[in-house]
Amino acid sequence: MIRLRVLCPQGRSGAADDVLAVLDREPGVVHVVRLRGAAVSPPGDVVEADLARESVDGVLQQLRELGCAEHGGIVLETLDTVVSDAAERAEAAAPGEGVDAVVWDELVGRTGQGARLSLTFVIMLTIACLLGAIGVVTNSPVTVVGAMVLGPEFGPLAALALVVVRRDGPTARAAGLALGVGFGIAVLATAVAAAGAQALGAIPDNALTNLSGVEFVYQVGPFSLVVALLAGVAGMVALVAGEGSGVLVGVFISVTTVPAAGFAAVAAVLRDWPRAGGSLFQLVVNLVGIVVAGTVVLLLVRASYRRRGLPESLPGRRPDR
Structure with a gap:
């Protein structure tokens, strides 16, 4: 699994609601968290989620199209251990095998x-x-x-x-x-x-x-x-x-x-x-x-x-x- 953190500035493209919509459509996403007003510079919300490796590239493409990389920020972190039945179901639902997935960024x-x-x-x-x-x-x-x-x-x-x-x-x-x-x-x-x-x-x-x-x-x-x-x-x-x-x-x-x-x-x-x-x-x-x-x-x-x-x-x- 890979941890995704998105900085969503207020009043700009790539806002938290748009990011949450993207994550909601992806079956390989789990543990979604929205931290309202947590971002300081620029001010806005922070959205976090855990993604199956094979889902990361598609999600990143959609977030980049929303302008998250341009106006906010996207951070990826590899997770060595995740103990969660929901995470296991997300990995099973994501297309392909994680070991064969490419995260280009x-x-x-x-x-x-x-x-x-x-x-x-x-x-x-x-x-x-x-x-x-x-x-x-x-x-x-x-x-x-x-x-x-x-x-x-x-x-x-x-x-x-x-x-x-x-x-x-x-x-x-x-x-x-x-x-x-x-x-x-x-x-x-x-x-x-x-x-x-x-x-x-x-x-x-x-x-x-x-x-x-x-x-x-x-x-x-x-x-x-x-x-x-x-x-x-x-x-x-x-x-x-x-x-x-x-x-x-x-x-x-x-x-x-x-x-x-x-x-x-x-x-x-x-x-x-x-x-x-x-x-x-x-x-x-x-x-x-x-x-x-x-x-x-x-x-x-x-x-x-x-x-x-x-x-x-x-x-x-x-x-x-």
Whole structure:
């Protein structure tokens, strides 16, 4: 179930009576509450309700048409536990299965948060690249896997996939900036660290001669793209369905992005240009594969909604600012 809270300004479109009418027509709505005069800025009423996940998108579309988003406000909150017979009946009455329902606004919010360039993003990506480089140089698959889990790059990649559906220029630029600047700084920091370690004798010139356990980082094989596509599908399906972080962790472990970037920096410092080029190619293949797969998933989901005549709350293209 998802908790819906609507701020309804007095004397404006999207008033409480209109919102209650929308909720009354939806079989997946339960626990409706009207708080008269509870809103302070802007002044008005607040309407709350619990919705079956499969009913959220249609309700949001109708509320947006009423002007609730423009003149008031709409808040969604996922409820982990709801003990109510009425809630169970509402979920049974709502069309479809909750696990397959898409709440587009929720998806936009999740991907938007992870698409921005931030200090935290750069630090986490840099640490992940350093760990990946250490794991490859020491021939330690465990350390490489740790770098995969730590890497935060899936957020901007998922945002780029959503951009194709939304045609959202600002989000595309934000995600591209996060990936470009983030990986640029991470690779540069890893190269500087590798050069310092080499100068101190911590990395011998023959450090890259025995990499039997981590060859997948720089060798682009026939299944590299297949793995990236499957990981992209799994990651986007997890985001669409609102699944927990467990599935996404599995996706991170499947793709060779951060370790490839880190190892490319080390190989370049040691002047092993074939392996450096292979690592960068591996990085590009995985990044492109994830974005393509995520885009296909979203396009198929949206096509399915349109074929079944279901309403979508996903807004169209935002104007560039």
